[in-house]
Amino acid sequence: MYPESDSKFFLKGLSLPAQFSFATDAAGQATEMVLHQSGEEQHAARIDDAIGKEAEAGLARRIAANVPSPGTEAALRHDIEGLANGRPDYDKMVPVLAAGTRQMLPALQAKLTKWGPLQSVAFTGVNRDGMDVYVVTFRNARSEWEIAPLTEDGRIAGIFFGEKS
Numbered sequence: 001m002y003p004e005s006d007s008k009f010f011l012k013g014l015s016l017p018a019q020f021s022f023a024t025d026a027a028g029q030a031t032e033m034v035l036h037q038s039g040e041e042q043h044a045a046r047i048d049d050a051i052g053k054e055a056e057a058g059l060a061r062r063i064a065a066n067v068p069s070p071g072t073e074a075a076l077r078h079d080i081e082g083l084a085n086g087r088p089d090y091d092k093m094v095p096v097l098a099a100g101t102r103q104m105l106p107a108l109q110a111k112l113t114k115w116g117p118l119q120s121v122a123f124t125g126v127n128r129d130g131m132d133v134y135v136v137t138f139r140n141a142r143s144e145w146e147i148a149p150l151t152e153d154g155r156i157a158g159i160f161f162g163e164k165s
Contacts, residue, residue: 018036018037020034020035021033031046035096037096037099040096042096062130066126068126069132069150070149071150072132072147072150073123073134076145076147079092079147080145081118083105084112086105088105090102091155094151094157097157114141115138115139115140115141115143116138116139119138119139121134121135121136121137122136124144129146130148130149132148133146134146134147141164143162143164144161144162144164145160145161147159
């Protein structure tokens, strides 16, 4: 559901600039979208309408089931641990996410250091974008994390987080 072209990383108040461009055929129809971010390019070919409709139906089923995608909690815990100790596992991220994490690591590590040790991770639902939502409690803060279903090879393609009040 979330190919590498859907990669994103966001911390409220800290994000990476991104630009999208589109390739077209001789008739002017878009054939591809390209995400330019963190010195990386990710290409996403246009899909057939029937495939898109099936993807929408699959997303609706996933939201209705409200069950976390396999592996997201373990991947989230592993990512948080790596960010907190300043040694993220870049091999467990798609390239654009890894590149963005490298650029933002000092700020990410500072934030997690301020929040203190991880205490709990609780799944709260699947959002309208199909991302698993977790409330993560640290000694000094509560935060909300959204993580996309892992890629077929088990990597994180998209993750957002911010402090909860």
